[in-house]
Amino acid sequence: xxxxxxxDVFAYTPSIIVLQATAAQAAHRxxxxxxxxxxxxxxQRAFEQLVRxxxxxxxxxxxxxxxxxxxxxxxxxxxxxxxYKNLHSFRFDCSFHTWLYRIVTNLCLDALRxxxxxxxxxxxxxxxxxxxxxxxxxEEARADGNPQRQLMSRQxxxxxxxxxxxxxxxxxxxxxxxHYQGLRLRTIGDMLGTSEExxxxxxxxxxxxxxxxxxxxx
Amino acid sequence: MKCEEVKKTLPLFLYGELSFxxxxxxxxxxxxxxxxxxxxxxxxxxxxxxxxxxxxxxQDFLDQCRAELRGRLARAAPERNKFWDKILRGFSIQxxxxxxxxxxxxxxxxxAIGFFAARVAPTSLLGSWRSAGVLAEPAxxxxxxxxxxxxxxxxxxxxxxxxxxxxxxxxDQSIQRLLLTAAKDPSDAGLRxxxxxxxxxxxxxxxxxxxxxxxxxxxxxxxxxxxxxDGLKDFANDPQTRQTLAQVLLRDxxxxxxxxxxxxxxxxxxxxxxxxLQELMVKEDNGYIRMRCxxxxxxxxxxxxxx
Numbered sequence: 001x002x003x004x005x006x007x008d009v010f011a012y013t014p015s016i017i018v019l020q021a022t023a024a025q026a027a028h029r030x031x032x033x034x035x036x037x038x039x040x041x042x043x044q045r046a047f048e049q050l051v052r053x054x055x056x057x058x059x060x061x062x063x064x065x066x067x068x069x070x071x072x073x074x075x076x077x078x079x080x081x082x083x084y085k086n087l088h089s090f091r092f093d094c095s096f097h098t099w100l101y102r103i104v105t106n107l108c109l110d111a112l113r114x115x116x117x118x119x120x121x122x123x124x125x126x127x128x129x130x131x132x133x134x135x136x137x138x139e140e141a142r143a144d145g146n147p148q149r150q151l152m153s154r155q156x157x158x159x160x161x162x163x164x165x166x167x168x169x170x171x172x173x174x175x176x177x178x179h180y181q182g183l184r185l186r187t188i189g190d191m192l193g194t195s196e197e198x199x200x201x202x203x204x205x206x207x208x209x210x211x212x213x214x215x216x217x218x
Numbered sequence: 219m220k221c222e223e224v225k226k227t228l229p230l231f232l233y234g235e236l237s238f239x240x241x242x243x244x245x246x247x248x249x250x251x252x253x254x255x256x257x258x259x260x261x262x263x264x265x266x267x268x269x270x271x272x273x274x275x276x277q278d279f280l281d282q283c284r285a286e287l288r289g290r291l292a293r294a295a296p297e298r299n300k301f302w303d304k305i306l307r308g309f310s311i312q313x314x315x316x317x318x319x320x321x322x323x324x325x326x327x328x329x330a331i332g333f334f335a336a337r338v339a340p341t342s343l344l345g346s347w348r349s350a351g352v353l354a355e356p357a358x359x360x361x362x363x364x365x366x367x368x369x370x371x372x373x374x375x376x377x378x379x380x381x382x383x384x385x386x387x388x389x390d391q392s393i394q395r396l397l398l399t400a401a402k403d404p405s406d407a408g409l410r411x412x413x414x415x416x417x418x419x420x421x422x423x424x425x426x427x428x429x430x431x432x433x434x435x436x437x438x439x440x441x442x443x444x445x446x447x448d449g450l451k452d453f454a455n456d457p458q459t460r461q462t463l464a465q466v467l468l469r470d471x472x473x474x475x476x477x478x479x480x481x482x483x484x485x486x487x488x489x490x491x492x493x494x495l496q497e498l499m500v501k502e503d504n505g506y507i508r509m510r511c512x513x514x515x516x517x518x519x520x521x522x523x524x525x
Binding site: 052063153179200207210 | 233269472
């Protein structure tokens with residue numbers, strides 16, 4: 001049985017339980033600043049709650065930016081470990097969301113830059129059952145039973161992926177954060193350590209390239 | 219405004235990144251210019267196509283990442299937290315640099331700590347420590363009052379609370395009742411998180427589901443609400459659950475909770491949601507939630523706002 005202070009950060013043995021209320025369990029509060037302060041004091045469960053508030057969107061961003069499940073997982077692990085190790089230095093100068101995304105986007109940009117040096121990783125691998133896209137195994141399945149529409153959507157998806165690969169890491173980051181994460185350009189600028197105007201220019205260039213490449217498809 | 223400028227500005231218009239004045243000028247131009255209207259439609263079609271290329275991580279993948287992080291954090295925790303580790307490491311470093319001198323000094327220091335601890339610690343504490351082996355369960359105690367009891371003597375009255383440890387299966391009715399009680403304990407959010415986390419695997423029980431709905435709507439702790447929501451995912455089509463989800467989407471003050479709720483509602487969308495989504499567009503300030511809401515309304519051919 002996990003005991004207070006050594007408790008598993010996320011999971012719990014599903015069927016056998018021991019009920020034990022401890023003082024440490026009472027150290028939780030409802031709002032984010034208190035959660036952060038509790039986590040800074042070493043409260044593991046407060047840290048878990050912080051992670052849970054943001055981790056799905058972090059993984060979504062990394063997966064969309066890098067289009068590789070392994071790389072997205074690496075970013076996810078490294079980002080939250082950095083948060084865990086450096087949370088004591090978080091001084092509420094900006095929102096926690098901005099601070100976290102600054103870490104995540106920096107890691108993603110580094111990964112994209114490294115990838116540009118080597119060759120772009122292909123997510124399609126050959127298996128005994130034919131070609132398999134590794135992204136299919138980690139992506140939420142979409143409910144669409146129409147085979148023709150599926151084919152069109154696959155071709156379009158392939159084309160979009162090609163265009164995304166052709167963007168610079170910063171253009172790609174800004175595009176993903178604006179289009180898929182719905183973040184405002186000013187926030188994106190803060191996260192990337194640049195101005196709103198620079199983020200706007202990046203987005204403009206990205207959409208221009210998209211338009212040029214997808215003109216025949218839409 | 220000229221056509222070239224309009225074409226350049228269209229993406230920012232669609233992303234809602236133009237100022238009020240810029241947007242006004244662009245709309246005036248588009249009303250009058252058929253060519254730019256066509257370009258806007260193509261731009262919208264491209265945005266829709268790009269929407270379809272978004273990758274959302276599957277729950278299994280997310281769970282796998284969380285499990286790995288759990289392991290890594292468990293390994294990282296001792297490095298960050300263990301005070302005694304640091305003390306002991308301090309000793310070992312000194313031994314390493316000057317083993318001949320420091321080892322006997324270290325041994326003397328440890329003996330001194332033991333000696334003073336024994337002298338300074340109250341015998342009552344040591345007594346209760348000794349008796350801990352005899353007691354079946356640990357106890358917490360508090361001195362209620364003290365009063366003199368003759369020369370040199372004192373009488374102390376202590377309140378003692380004994381803990382009982384119960385083990386059992388979550389399916390067990392008596393265990394479930396305790397969990398349901400613990401899930402509403404207003405004094406301990408941590409206990410509520412743990413209890414709801416365990417109960418969420420049993421949403422088939424009407425009593426558990428009702429507790430999860432209550433926690434999602436009323437618990438003051440966002441972590442508890444998220445766990446409750448997690449337990450209700452398979453019941454997203456149930457009318458009572460949907461009604462609660464809609465209320466939470468409109469009223470919860472935590473964007474993390476609202477994000478999860480809108481994702482769930484859109485996954486199980488129905489036309490009856492239109493009014494809720496339109497109301498949400500009026501009051502929601504979170505970019506991601508607004509975007510999801512806007513897309514869902516577009517997909518349902520509903521107007522984005524009520525007028």
